[in-house]
Amino acid sequence: MKRITIIDHGLSNLLSVQRAFEHFGAEVEITSGPAAIEQAEALVLPGVGAFRDGMANLRKYGLIEPIRNKVAEGVPMLGICLGMQMLFDESEEFGRWEGLGLIPGRVVKIPSEDLNGRPQRVPQVGWNSLFPVKGKKDFEGSILCSVAPGKEVYFVHSYEVKPADPADRLADASFGGRSICAAAQHGNVVGCQFHPEKSGRVGLSIIQQFLLQTE
Amino acid sequence: MNKTRLIARLEVKNNYLVKGIQLEGLRKLGDPHTFAKEYYEAGIDEILYLDIVASLYNRNNLSDIVRRTTDDVFIPMTVGGGLRSVQDVQKILQQGADKVAINTAAIKDPHIITEVAEAYGSQCMVLSIQAKRRQNGNGWEAYYDNGREHSGLDVVEWAKRGVELGAGEILLMSVDCEGLGRGMDRELIEQVSSVVNVPVIAAGGAGSVDDVVNAVSDGASAVSLSSLLHYKKIGVAELKQQLAARGVEVRL
Numbered sequence: 510m511k512r513i514t515i516i517d518h519g520l521s522n523l524l525s526v527q528r529a530f531e532h533f534g535a536e537v538e539i540t541s542g543p544a545a546i547e548q549a550e551a552l553v554l555p556g557v558g559a560f561r562d563g564m565a566n567l568r569k570y571g572l573i574e575p576i577r578n579k580v581a582e583g584v585p586m587l588g589i590c591l592g593m594q595m596l597f598d599e600s601e602e603f604g605r606w607e608g609l610g611l612i613p614g615r616v617v618k619i620p621s622e623d624l625n626g627r628p629q630r631v632p633q634v635g636w637n638s639l640f641p642v643k644g645k646k647d648f649e650g651s652i653l654c655s656v657a658p659g660k661e662v663y664f665v666h667s668y669e670v671k672p673a674d675p676a677d678r679l680a681d682a683s684f685g686g687r688s689i690c691a692a693a694q695h696g697n698v699v700g701c702q703f704h705p706e707k708s709g710r711v712g713l714s715i716i717q718q719f720l721l722q723t724e
Numbered sequence: 725m726n727k728t729r730l731i732a733r734l735e736v737k738n739n740y741l742v743k744g745i746q747l748e749g750l751r752k753l754g755d756p757h758t759f760a761k762e763y764y765e766a767g768i769d770e771i772l773y774l775d776i777v778a779s780l781y782n783r784n785n786l787s788d789i790v791r792r793t794t795d796d797v798f799i800p801m802t803v804g805g806g807l808r809s810v811q812d813v814q815k816i817l818q819q820g821a822d823k824v825a826i827n828t829a830a831i832k833d834p835h836i837i838t839e840v841a842e843a844y845g846s847q848c849m850v851l852s853i854q855a856k857r858r859q860n861g862n863g864w865e866a867y868y869d870n871g872r873e874h875s876g877l878d879v880v881e882w883a884k885r886g887v888e889l890g891a892g893e894i895l896l897m898s899v900d901c902e903g904l905g906r907g908m909d910r911e912l913i914e915q916v917s918s919v920v921n922v923p924v925i926a927a928g929g930a931g932s933v934d935d936v937v938n939a940v941s942d943g944a945s946a947v948s949l950s951s952l953l954h955y956k957k958i959g960v961a962e963l964k965q966q967l968a969a970r971g972v973e974v975r976l
Binding site for chain 2: 522524525528529532557558628630632633634635636637661663664665704706707708709710712713
């Protein structure tokens with residue numbers, strides 16, 4: 510099992526993420542320094558908060574280039590919630606902000622009306638089901654492979670990602686009659702909009718699969 | 725759409741899980757973390773820890789319990805009791821809490837609701853309201869210091885204002901029904917749910933599957949359970965099965 514390097518950009522539930530990896534015996538290091546990232550074997554980017562602040566901190570700590578370099582080398586990387594959104598090209602949260610650009614696509618606000626034009630509660634907070642994307646019947650071949658379609662995971666978010674390439678979509682969730690991208694993958698980079706570290710056994714099985722895939 | 729959440733409410737005094745009736749006459753039940761772990765393994769959706777004497781002493785003593793709970797409980801955790809500032813909130817979030825529930829400090833200075841929501845997002849800021857029916861039948865009044873002190877605030881108006889200030893959820897406890905297990909205050913749940921556009925967590929009085937079904941039909945997005953679980957009147961898994969059979973969408 511590879512060492513897991515969790516990137517600390519100041520806006521995260523670090524302890525919970527750390528515990529979920531330790532649950533499977535992983536060696537975890539938490540860092541906000543470029544040197545540790547240059548030595549990383551597997552990267553995890555968690556995050557709870559605003560896109561702009563998260564990216565500003567990555568820039569301030571000098572982490573953007575080291576992260577991009579490691580991903581280009583093929584190191585596996587997992588983004589969680591805000592960390593997932595930061596993997597994309599740009600976000601419209603409070604203006605227009607550049608992301609890490611590791612998965613092509615954008616981050617946009619969840620509409621404040623549902624598909625029928627009725628007001629809906631945003632942020633989405635709570636347990637919602639994961640479904641395979643159109644044309645797939647399960648999550649085979651991804652870190653979600655142990656998740657039965659329809660199983661619930663825990664979401665907290667006001668913005669959603671729109672991958673440019675539909676092939677990068679890994680799982681959907683239904684919110685207000687629309688499909689929201691719940692997980693995405695582009696090569697060795699994978700992101701979960703939900704919190705696997707807060708999603709009970711189903712979430713832990715996703716953490717475990719990420720660890721298995723880093724071997 | 726999002727499932728109806730069942731939340732285990734663990735009231736803590738001096739490191740012990742306790743349970744009273746109408747917030748009085750507390751009985752010691754054991755180690756809060758042990759109970760939280762058991763409920764997690766049985767499929768509860770969320771853990772709510774409340775330090776019920778904290779606001780009397782102006783401090784929250786749950787840090788160690790919260791931190792230990794992150795070792796083996798992998799669901800959202802809300803912590804309340806005696807949190808008075810953004811610094812207090814930051815400290816408890818660093819120990820592994822995902823949200824905070826604030827009552828007394830919000831009544832004394834409502835700005836804290838906005839400060840917490842701006843610093844950590846409204847989804848993190850749960851406004852906790854302890855409601856007692858007014859003797860004159862004129863609605864409910866909000867209480868604080870664990871049901872001891874009355875604020876003069878009308879519960880429905882306070883809930884509305886709290887959401888305007890940034891609260892992302894309302895933890896709505898009926899002090900009158902609390903600990904009795906004879907049903908929840910349905911009118912209270914209905915009235916508050918109809919005026920706020922954030923999730924309402926119904927608390928106080930759930931003693932049966934029927935009570936949970938009713939709270940959901942009255943507008944609650946989540947139901948907080950304590951005696952029902954602590955005294956093992958029903959297990960979490962069985963409760964969820966029965967709710968699903970009654971048409972309530974729960975995580976199974």
